[in-house]
Amino acid sequence: MGYQSIGEILTANEAVHEKFLSTVAGLSTEQENFRPAEGRWTIAEIVEHVAIVNHGFLRLISRLLKQAEEEGAGAAKALDIEPLLPPGNGSQQVRVEA
Numbered sequence: 001m002g003y004q005s006i007g008e009i010l011t012a013n014e015a016v017h018e019k020f021l022s023t024v025a026g027l028s029t030e031q032e033n034f035r036p037a038e039g040r041w042t043i044a045e046i047v048e049h050v051a052i053v054n055h056g057f058l059r060l061i062s063r064l065l066k067q068a069e070e071e072g073a074g075a076a077k078a079l080d081i082e083p084l085l086p087p088g089n090g091s092q093q094v095r096v097e098a
Helices: 006-024 043-070
Strands: none
C-alpha cells in the first residue's frame, strides 16, 4: 500500500503514534528507566527521542506546505510514496544508526 496524499501520510503517522503511546502507557518508572546494557537506551530515552523526531517532522511538513502555498502550488496532486516500514505487528528488529 502506498500513500496517495499528505492527509493519508499524516493519518498513518497518527495511527502509529497512538499505537506507540498505548504500548508504553502502562509501564512503571522502573521499566521506563531500565537499561538493558551499557550503551543501550532506556525506554524513556527512546520515547523522548521519538517525540523530538516527531516534532521535527511536523515542523518540516508545516514549513514545506506553507512554502508550497506561498509559491502558488495548486491542489495537492496524487502521491505514490511507499510506507517506510513494512506492515506487521510492530516487532520488527530493525536497527538504524542515527
